[in-house]
Amino acid sequence: MAHHRRRLWRPSAASVYRKPIRTAATTLTLAGAASALGGVALADPQASTAEVRERVDALHHEAEVATEEYNAATEAAGEARRELDRLTEEAARRTAELNRARDALGSQASAEYRAAGLPAAVQLALSSDPDEYLVRAAQLDRSGDRQARALVGVQDRLRDVERLRAEAEEQAAALAEAEHAARDQRERVESRLAEAERLLATLSESERAAALAEESGAPRAAAASQAPATLPEAPSRRAAAAVAFAYAQLGKPYGWGATGPDAFDCSGLTQAAWRAAGVSLPRTSYSQADAGTRVSRDALRPGDLVFYYSGLSHVGMYVGEGQIIHASRPGTPVRLAPVDSMPLVAATRPG
Numbered sequence: 585m586a587h588h589r590r591r592l593w594r595p596s597a598a599s600v601y602r603k604p605i606r607t608a609a610t611t612l613t614l615a616g617a618a619s620a621l622g623g624v625a626l627a628d629p630q631a632s633t634a635e636v637r638e639r640v641d642a643l644h645h646e647a648e649v650a651t652e653e654y655n656a657a658t659e660a661a662g663e664a665r666r667e668l669d670r671l672t673e674e675a676a677r678r679t680a681e682l683n684r685a686r687d688a689l690g691s692q693a694s695a696e697y698r699a700a701g702l703p704a705a706v707q708l709a710l711s712s713d714p715d716e717y718l719v720r721a722a723q724l725d726r727s728g729d730r731q732a733r734a735l736v737g738v739q740d741r742l743r744d745v746e747r748l749r750a751e752a753e754e755q756a757a758a759l760a761e762a763e764h765a766a767r768d769q770r771e772r773v774e775s776r777l778a779e780a781e782r783l784l785a786t787l788s789e790s791e792r793a794a795a796l797a798e799e800s801g802a803p804r805a806a807a808a809s810q811a812p813a814t815l816p817e818a819p820s821r822r823a824a825a826a827v828a829f830a831y832a833q834l835g836k837p838y839g840w841g842a843t844g845p846d847a848f849d850c851s852g853l854t855q856a857a858w859r860a861a862g863v864s865l866p867r868t869s870y871s872q873a874d875a876g877t878r879v880s881r882d883a884l885r886p887g888d889l890v891f892y893y894s895g896l897s898h899v900g901m902y903v904g905e906g907q908i909i910h911a912s913r914p915g916t917p918v919r920l921a922p923v924d925s926m927p928l929v930a931a932t933r934p935g
């Protein structure tokens with residue numbers, strides 16, 4: 585049976601850190617955030633409420649960028665794990681085929697040995713050294729040995745087994761690298777969120793609520809917690825189903841790396857909404873931007889995905905009436921917000 589080689593997933597800057605040029609433009613370091621705020625140290629006890637809120641916004645944005653990178657890395661690790669499992673299973677199956685073929689040759693060898701001694705080609709087939717087997721088999725085949733030609737099938741099976749084992753080893757290394765990348769991004773997210781929490785703890789309860797409820801410089805988000813009696817008309821039945829799902833999640837907590845049903849991050853929410861409508865979307869915000877048909881700001885219809893910031897690190901769902909539903913950040917539940925409450929850079933209409 586012909587074997588079609590599958591391309592191994594190999595983690596790289598282009599696969600584990602999806603679209604690095606995009607994300608690099610939006611990623612802020614803590615030092616950079618402090619510098620952008622006039623060089624005031626993050627731990628400055630004299631910082632104003634506005635300064636604290638601006639720093640928290642920067643930290644949450646950086647955490648969101650890292651969350652999408654974490655999502656990409658964990659998705660890549662899952663793909664690598666599945667491919668490794670497939671290779672392992674196939675190698676076991678081919679090894680069983682090889683052993684059965686060699687057992688058959690062994691039975692034949694017993695009969696021939698009783699008659700005229702063990703032929704060189706059969707001795708070769710019973711060799712436990714794969715490298716020696718391949719070299720000697722080639723020599724016997726070139727010499728025109730009839731028995732060697734009969735062993736071609738065994739030789740091919742042995743080559744398949746060795747190739748599959750090598751691919752499995754390579755895939756195991758790819759899996760380890762992807763898992764390492766995911767751990768790095770997880771630590772990055774957790775450190776930014778912890779710093780944001782320390783800053784929010786310096787605010788009063790009302791100031792903290794205001795900081796979490798609004799993006800800096802943006803109008804206050806709509807506070808509706810349930811779907812209106814009549815939803816705006818969507819361009820398709822699937823889009824309507826996705827919008828209905830999004831409305832049903834209002835009030836659920838943000839959870840970084842979460843895809844529901846109890847919590848969501850931004851791309852986890854949009855992926856789950858469109859999955860409920862029967863459409864499969866990629867996991868990360870920037871990969872979702874490549875799914876579907878691009879639409880302009882003026883052509884937005886309910887169900888369309890809207891992407892924010894230059895690295896496409898945040899995504900929400902347009903639901904009509906100038907509003908989106910999105911999972912914005914820790915401490916803020918899934919909510920409605922004005923479509924222009926953040927710097928919108930792209931929009932797509934999934935199939």
